[in-house]
Amino acid sequence: xxxxxxxxxxxxxxxxxxxxxxxxxxxxxxxxxxxxxxxxxxxxxxxxxxxxxxxxxxxxxxxxxxxxxxxxxxxxxxxxxxxxxxxxxxxxxxxxxxxxxxxxxxxxxxxxxxxxxxxxxxxxxxxxxxxxxxxxxxxxxxxxxxxxxxxxxxxxxxxxxxxxxxxxxxxxxxxxxxxxxxxxxxxxxxxxxxxxxxxxxxxxxxxxxxxxxxxxxxxxxxxxxxxxxxxxxxxxxxxxxxxxxxxxxxxxxxxxxxxxxxxxxxxxxxxxxxxxxxxxxxxxxxxxxxxxxxxxxxxxxxxxxxxxxxxxxxxxxxxxxxxxxxxxxxxxxxxxxxxxxxxxxxxxxxxxxxxx
Amino acid sequence: xxxxxxxxxxxxxxxxxxxxxxxxxxxxxxxxxxxxxxxxxxxxxxxxxxxxxxxxxxxxxxxxxxxxxxxxxxxxxxxxxxxxxxxxxxxxxxxxxxxxxxxxxxxxxxxxxxxxxxxxxxxxxxxxxxxxxxxxxxxxxxxxxxxxxxxxxxxxxxxxxxxxxxxxxxxxxxxxxxx
Numbered sequence: 001x002x003x004x005x006x007x008x009x010x011x012x013x014x015x016x017x018x019x020x021x022x023x024x025x026x027x028x029x030x031x032x033x034x035x036x037x038x039x040x041x042x043x044x045x046x047x048x049x050x051x052x053x054x055x056x057x058x059x060x061x062x063x064x065x066x067x068x069x070x071x072x073x074x075x076x077x078x079x080x081x082x083x084x085x086x087x088x089x090x091x092x093x094x095x096x097x098x099x100x101x102x103x104x105x106x107x108x109x110x111x112x113x114x115x116x117x118x119x120x121x122x123x124x125x126x127x128x129x130x131x132x133x134x135x136x137x138x139x140x141x142x143x144x145x146x147x148x149x150x151x152x153x154x155x156x157x158x159x160x161x162x163x164x165x166x167x168x169x170x171x172x173x174x175x176x177x178x179x180x181x182x183x184x185x186x187x188x189x190x191x192x193x194x195x196x197x198x199x200x201x202x203x204x205x206x207x208x209x210x211x212x213x214x215x216x217x218x219x220x221x222x223x224x225x226x227x228x229x230x231x232x233x234x235x236x237x238x239x240x241x242x243x244x245x246x247x248x249x250x251x252x253x254x255x256x257x258x259x260x261x262x263x264x265x266x267x268x269x270x271x272x273x274x275x276x277x278x279x280x281x282x283x284x285x286x287x288x289x290x291x292x293x294x295x296x297x298x299x300x301x302x303x304x305x306x307x308x309x310x311x312x313x314x315x316x317x318x319x320x321x322x323x324x325x326x327x328x329x330x331x332x333x334x335x336x337x338x339x340x341x342x343x344x345x346x347x348x349x350x351x352x353x354x355x356x
Numbered sequence: 357x358x359x360x361x362x363x364x365x366x367x368x369x370x371x372x373x374x375x376x377x378x379x380x381x382x383x384x385x386x387x388x389x390x391x392x393x394x395x396x397x398x399x400x401x402x403x404x405x406x407x408x409x410x411x412x413x414x415x416x417x418x419x420x421x422x423x424x425x426x427x428x429x430x431x432x433x434x435x436x437x438x439x440x441x442x443x444x445x446x447x448x449x450x451x452x453x454x455x456x457x458x459x460x461x462x463x464x465x466x467x468x469x470x471x472x473x474x475x476x477x478x479x480x481x482x483x484x485x486x487x488x489x490x491x492x493x494x495x496x497x498x499x500x501x502x503x504x505x506x507x508x509x510x511x512x513x514x515x516x517x518x519x520x521x522x523x524x525x526x527x528x529x530x531x532x533x534x535x
Binding site: 035037038039040041043044121143146147150151154155156157158159160161162163164165166167168169171172173175227228229230231232233333334 | 366368409434435437446447448449450451452454461464465468469470471472473474475476477479480481482483486489
């Protein structure tokens with residue numbers, strides 16, 4: 001399939017490196033919501049209107065392509081359902097974009113750091129996703145795309161309400177900034193709830209990643225801004241960066257305490273997790289996330305040296321259902337999936353034996 | 357295990373009912389389970405941000421029509437969305453809705469964001485007139501400081517520049533003059 005080029009299991013930019021404060025901050029994301037004047041928003045628009053939006057965005061993206069080169073245009077209805085799901089699992093598009101794949105698309109930069117969703121909740125969702133804590137850089141890149149698109153698209157904008165988004169919760173800047181942080185030591189030392197509720201008190205939203213509801217899977221937590229109107233983009237990003245730095249410091253202290261006070265216990269825990277991951281025959285994603293979190297902690301603390309620090313980020317994507325099935329080349333049912341997951345993980349953790 | 361209902365597809369949903377201490381177990385495939393409707397499948401939770409917004413909007417629930425004493429149906433001319441629909445789904449239908457529902461927006465935005473004024477990015481084209489307005493204000497402040505310093509020659513130049521910009525703003529068909 002021609003347009004499917006570029007949808008694969010290669011690491012996106014956020015997965016392939018650590019980045020600043022990358023031992024604790026997995027990724028930074030900035031997203032700008034934009035609509036085009038007069039056109040009804042996607043959930044109300046007719047097919048003909050949505051395809052005109054897509055055409056306009058595609059025409060406007062020429063300028064973008066000149067500036068940043070490699071930019072793939074992927075129409076969701078030209079992709080297999082599995083390929084769409086892989087894009088979701090890599091965090092490059094949202095689940096909403098593929099709910100109505102008929103008229104939605106994404107412009108994806110070669111390094112997969114920039115993705116511009118077309119006809120999601122808003123006509124445009126410009127996203128920049130980078131490794132580590134670098135929200136300012138992500139904002140700069142997203143802003144740059146925004147400016148280039150605005151050169152030829154008539155944005156819906158108003159002096160009082162800012163960018164006119166579909167949902168009033170995004171009005172103003174249309175900016176959602178978020179970080180994904182890995183906080184195993186705060187969980188182990190039972191300080192996590194204290195830290196999370198403090199974050200919530202300063203007006204930021206906190207939620208677990210991949211977990212059911214509020215449950216924290218793999219000790220991964222996402223922190224994001226809630227307010228988009230009445231604060232400038234710089235302010236929003238600075239606030240979130242500042243709070244994230246505090247969280248990083250708390251986690252680093254907790255890790256130090258673990259090392260100082262219960263080194264043997266923590267050594268046992270991370271190596272035990274490493275052993276289980278290397279030698280299991282079946283592996284559920286829930287168990288894998290917890291064990292990978294332990295192994296990653298071991299790598300960060302210098303207790304495990306055989307695998308790179310990016311292992312948690314790569315595997316937490318690759319072990320998800322669509323990625324597993326794309327890798328296997330065919331559909332996998334319950335037990336097969338667990339078997340394939342176990343095989344994938346152990347081959348990644350013992351590269352000298354299994355990898356090609 | 358095959359689905360109890362269609363007896364064709366693989367059972368993936370296992371429902372245990374306990375009714376009057378009687379326990380029954382049903383094994384269903386996703387499709388049949390969805391049709392039976394006992395189980396929510398969508399990854400999105402049934403209760404969303406939009407439900408909450410609806411609550412916020414209905415805090416001041418007396419419709420404007422009653423307040424004013426005659427029936428006025430607030431409806432967006434561009435996309436056809438009515439205020440009632442907006443309040444129900446918690447989303448705008450198009451950019452014109454912001455003008456159509458302008459009177460109701462300030463309390464809602466204050467509840468969500470604690471603010472009713474955008475202070476962030478001004479896009480180059482869509483915000484052209486606003487950019488102009490902001491720079492006229494800056495020039496006026498500059499002019500004031502020049503007058504205080506008795507730099508009259510330079511002040512005259514700045515004054516002429518401001519007039520030029522103001523003429524520009526008027527010709528530009530600014531539709532934000534009420535703000």
